[in-house]
Amino acid sequence: MTNKKNMTPVGGFPEYLPEIHAVEQSWTDRIRKVFEASGYAPIETVAVERLDALLAKGETDKEIYTLTRLQAEEDENAKLGLHFDLTIPVARYVAQNFNDLTFPFKRYQIQKVWRGERPQVGRYREFRQCDIDVINVDNLPLHFDAEMPEIVAECLMRLDLPPVTIGIGNRKILDGYLQGLGIEDTVSVIRIIDKLDKIGFDEVIAELTKAPALDPDTARRAMALTTIKTADTSFAKAVHAIGVTHPLLDEGIEELAFVIKELAHLPADAIQADLSIARGFDYYTGTVYEARFKDFPGAGAIVAGGRYDNLASQFINKKLPGVGISIGLSRMFGQLLAKNLIAKAQQSPSQVLVIWPRNADRECITGTARILRARGIRTECYHAPVKIQRQIAYAEKKGIPFVWFPPFEPGSMHEVKDMKARTQSQADIENWEPSK
Amino acid sequence: MTNKKNMTPVGGFPEYLPEIHAVEQSWTDRIRKVFEASGYAPIETVAVERLDALLAKGETDKEIYTLTRLQAEEDENAKLGLHFDLTIPVARYVAQNFNDLTFPFKRYQIQKVWRGERPQVGRYREFRQCDIDVINVDNLPLHFDAEMPEIVAECLMRLDLPPVTIGIGNRKILDGYLQGLGIEDTVSVIRIIDKLDKIGFDEVIAELTKAPALDPDTARRAMALTTIKTADTSFAKAVHAIGVTHPLLDEGIEELAFVIKELAHLPADAIQADLSIARGFDYYTGTVYEARFKDFPGAGAIVAGGRYDNLASQFINKKLPGVGISIGLSRMFGQLLAKNLIAKAQQSPSQVLVIWPRNADRECITGTARILRARGIRTECYHAPVKIQRQIAYAEKKGIPFVWFPPFEPGSMHEVKDMKARTQSQADIENWEPSK
Numbered sequence: 001m002t003n004k005k006n007m008t009p010v011g012g013f014p015e016y017l018p019e020i021h022a023v024e025q026s027w028t029d030r031i032r033k034v035f036e037a038s039g040y041a042p043i044e045t046v047a048v049e050r051l052d053a054l055l056a057k058g059e060t061d062k063e064i065y066t067l068t069r070l071q072a073e074e075d076e077n078a079k080l081g082l083h084f085d086l087t088i089p090v091a092r093y094v095a096q097n098f099n100d101l102t103f104p105f106k107r108y109q110i111q112k113v114w115r116g117e118r119p120q121v122g123r124y125r126e127f128r129q130c131d132i133d134v135i136n137v138d139n140l141p142l143h144f145d146a147e148m149p150e151i152v153a154e155c156l157m158r159l160d161l162p163p164v165t166i167g168i169g170n171r172k173i174l175d176g177y178l179q180g181l182g183i184e185d186t187v188s189v190i191r192i193i194d195k196l197d198k199i200g201f202d203e204v205i206a207e208l209t210k211a212p213a214l215d216p217d218t219a220r221r222a223m224a225l226t227t228i229k230t231a232d233t234s235f236a237k238a239v240h241a242i243g244v245t246h247p248l249l250d251e252g253i254e255e256l257a258f259v260i261k262e263l264a265h266l267p268a269d270a271i272q273a274d275l276s277i278a279r280g281f282d283y284y285t286g287t288v289y290e291a292r293f294k295d296f297p298g299a300g301a302i303v304a305g306g307r308y309d310n311l312a313s314q315f316i317n318k319k320l321p322g323v324g325i326s327i328g329l330s331r332m333f334g335q336l337l338a339k340n341l342i343a344k345a346q347q348s349p350s351q352v353l354v355i356w357p358r359n360a361d362r363e364c365i366t367g368t369a370r371i372l373r374a375r376g377i378r379t380e381c382y383h384a385p386v387k388i389q390r391q392i393a394y395a396e397k398k399g400i401p402f403v404w405f406p407p408f409e410p411g412s413m414h415e416v417k418d419m420k421a422r423t424q425s426q427a428d429i430e431n432w433e434p435s436k
Numbered sequence: 437m438t439n440k441k442n443m444t445p446v447g448g449f450p451e452y453l454p455e456i457h458a459v460e461q462s463w464t465d466r467i468r469k470v471f472e473a474s475g476y477a478p479i480e481t482v483a484v485e486r487l488d489a490l491l492a493k494g495e496t497d498k499e500i501y502t503l504t505r506l507q508a509e510e511d512e513n514a515k516l517g518l519h520f521d522l523t524i525p526v527a528r529y530v531a532q533n534f535n536d537l538t539f540p541f542k543r544y545q546i547q548k549v550w551r552g553e554r555p556q557v558g559r560y561r562e563f564r565q566c567d568i569d570v571i572n573v574d575n576l577p578l579h580f581d582a583e584m585p586e587i588v589a590e591c592l593m594r595l596d597l598p599p600v601t602i603g604i605g606n607r608k609i610l611d612g613y614l615q616g617l618g619i620e621d622t623v624s625v626i627r628i629i630d631k632l633d634k635i636g637f638d639e640v641i642a643e644l645t646k647a648p649a650l651d652p653d654t655a656r657r658a659m660a661l662t663t664i665k666t667a668d669t670s671f672a673k674a675v676h677a678i679g680v681t682h683p684l685l686d687e688g689i690e691e692l693a694f695v696i697k698e699l700a701h702l703p704a705d706a707i708q709a710d711l712s713i714a715r716g717f718d719y720y721t722g723t724v725y726e727a728r729f730k731d732f733p734g735a736g737a738i739v740a741g742g743r744y745d746n747l748a749s750q751f752i753n754k755k756l757p758g759v760g761i762s763i764g765l766s767r768m769f770g771q772l773l774a775k776n777l778i779a780k781a782q783q784s785p786s787q788v789l790v791i792w793p794r795n796a797d798r799e800c801i802t803g804t805a806r807i808l809r810a811r812g813i814r815t816e817c818y819h820a821p822v823k824i825q826r827q828i829a830y831a832e833k834k835g836i837p838f839v840w841f842p843p844f845e846p847g848s849m850h851e852v853k854d855m856k857a858r859t860q861s862q863a864d865i866e867n868w869e870p871s872k
Contacts, residue, residue, distance in 0.1 A: 070500040376473075
């Protein structure tokens with residue numbers, strides 16, 4: 001019995017005490033409600049995908065966890081991996097269920113995803129994302145590109161978070177601008193620009209002059225858009241002022257202006273046009289989203305997404321354009337937890353603890369609990385007939401707000417102790433309601 | 437573009453259309469509510485555990501999925517695996533957080549688990565379980581062994597399922613009885629007896645005479661308890677009538693009689709004493725639970741669990757006895773789905789679809805939707821200004837019960853069409869409520 005198994009937490013796999021997890025769960029409940037309020041239907045895809053589906057659009061550098069059966073026979077090669085986002089799975093799901101879905105298909109998914117990253121501050125290897133996506137056949141109206149950040153802004157408001165402005169960019173602006181500069185390998189350049197927040201301006205310039213071999217002046221000009229952030233459509237003027245022109249650039253500016261205008265009714269600072277947003281995934285083809293906490297921008301994006309016009313085409317001969325956005329719930333939660341900004345909930349969902357004074361009173365206390373539960377009041381009984389003070393201390397520790405004393409003597413009444421007010425009074429079990 | 441990726445579902449990984457998943461989600465919501473009504477707190481453990489934690493109590497024959505990083509360096513050996521149940525994880529969690537938890541620790545977990553089984557009818561490789569467990573320090577009162585099936589019986593009632601009787605047995609009865617027969621390797625014998633439902637009586641007898649090498653008469657006597665199933669405590673008499681005696685057998689009978697008596701208030705057929713229950717996991721030390729649908733018992737257990745007095749001791753030098761029960765939600769759901777007993781929900785959570793007749797009316801329809809949403813009514817707008825009939829057909833397909841016509845002409849009124857009643861009438865947007 002001395003050779004105990006290692007139970008030290010494995011880095012990057014977050015796990016919480018009940019009083020913290022209860023907060024996270026209330027967040028997912030609130031987010032779900034906002035998603036459903038706009039008609040997004042819940043679905044769930046399996047955590048395990050074929051490896052070749054996960055390796056979509058050349059994303060071979062994703063840190064995918066592959067699965068092997070511990071007792072697998074030789075030669076058995078499952079070629080299965082854990083999903084690392086919910087976007088590739090929904091594209092596969094839509095292609096697979098094409099004939100049974102009604103389009104535009106609007107769905108949300110609140111699930112864990114896994115990435116085999118090297119553990120580092122703010123990075124998780126298992127984390128929860130809350131995604132909404134809309135996918136249509138052939139064409140997907142641009143107003144959905146505005147609906148995504150609108151719904152997320154509503155979620156963030158309901159969670160009562162520190163300030164977040166959702167940045168909205170457009171891949172066509174960046175791509176068109178780079179093409180206008182005469183750059184050919186725009187994909188590689190965009191991937192490097194996407195690292196701006198992580199490695200800083202000088203390092204991005206240095207990388208751009210290396211692999212894609214831009215000359216220093218072009219590298220600097222390639223970065224010119226990244227400083228343009230406007231609350232309204234004035235970003236267009238700022239881009240034109242640089243003097244680079246390209247048809248794709250104009251198309252992107254027009255799209256982004258439409259999206260920003262659609263969101264004019266949102267509270268100030270809820271969204272902004274932000275041309276520094278590149279997004280690392282190759283599958284984005286137009287609008288892109290990204291958001292961080294204003295007060296700790298270095299802690300990484302907590303919202304991300306964009307439009308992908310061709311993601312499902314790897315599975316099916318259909319044009320199925322989509323747009324989606326993801327709330328990085330675990331990361332968001334983790335950032336606030338690290339700053340001590342999460343207020344603990346109670347350890348138990350119970351509203352009432354029923355006291356058990358003497359062994360003989362067992363049926364009285366279980367019967368009392370049953371009446372309260374049938375009335376919708378969350379109730380637990382203390383588990384042993386010990387000193388009342390110990391039982392009350394248990395309620396105190398678990399944060400249970402009311403302690404109930406059933407009538408143990410003939411003719412006596414139910415009594416209830418309000419733990420916060422520190423008062424005790426008679427109660428009518430058929431009508432008593434816990435105050436909030 | 438002709439070389440499409442394989443999107444055929446991988447066997448054993450169930451995934452549903454929105455109208456089916458919505459039902460599954462409503463089930464987990466209802467189960468959660470019942471668990472919380474008795475004071476069980478939600479927690480979540482990570483899906484990934486150290487492999488040696490998963491290989492608890494000699495359970496090396498579990499079909500564990502191990503994880504490898506796709507881009508792992510040579511020699512890197514994570515020794516991580518996906519959890520295959522929620523009992524070993526909670527034992528590890530309690531040991532790890534021992535100083536921060538309040539005991540008795542009552543928690544529920546509704547999570548996916550994974551088993552690398554060979555795909556076969558009714559077996560899943562990814563599936564959801566809904567577990568409650570209570571774990572205490574040193575001693576755990578026996579009345580919790582009654583609370584487990586009581587809470588699950590309540591869950592099953594709330595789901596409005598075909599009849600299920602939860603069988604309750606006790607490992608001590610089986611173990612003591614086998615010892616009373618003079619059998620030494622009771623663990624191996626119990627593992628074989630556990631296969632009764634899968635392989636049948638004759639095959640069990642054949643196996644018992646092989647590896648544990650029982651003589652045919654002892655093998656048959658070892659099976660004598662498996663026919664004893666009683667609604668009350670009369671099982672005790674039936675056991676005594678066999679004439680085998682052992683102190684452990686007496687202890688088990690006493691425990692089971694206590695549990696059955698505690699549950700006398702439940703509706704008839706909710707529970708029964710069932711001495712055929714063995715349970716494959718070695719970690720059970722007393723009470724064991726198992727339930728199947730009465731109408732299709734061959735489809736496998738949908739509820740299982742039991743008491744484990746030593747599970748956490750592999751991690752910590754404490755005595756942390758526990759008892760728990762698990763609803764095999766995916767399996768239960770899958771069995772009913774296979775029998776066409778799941779009534780589809782609507783494809784969309786929307787209560788209202790707002791019609792978009794002309795491009796110019798965009799602001800009017802989004803404004804209308806915002807008012808309805810602010811009033812708590814789940815509302816989506818049709819996505820394009822096409823023929824009204826197409827828009828109504830969309831509501832019909834998605835099962836959206838009301839179609840809303842905002843006032844597009846000055847002086848006209850809001851109107852709402854009830855899709856079921858096929859009536860259309862004026863509506864006051866500030867007071868209208870969707871009927872159920």
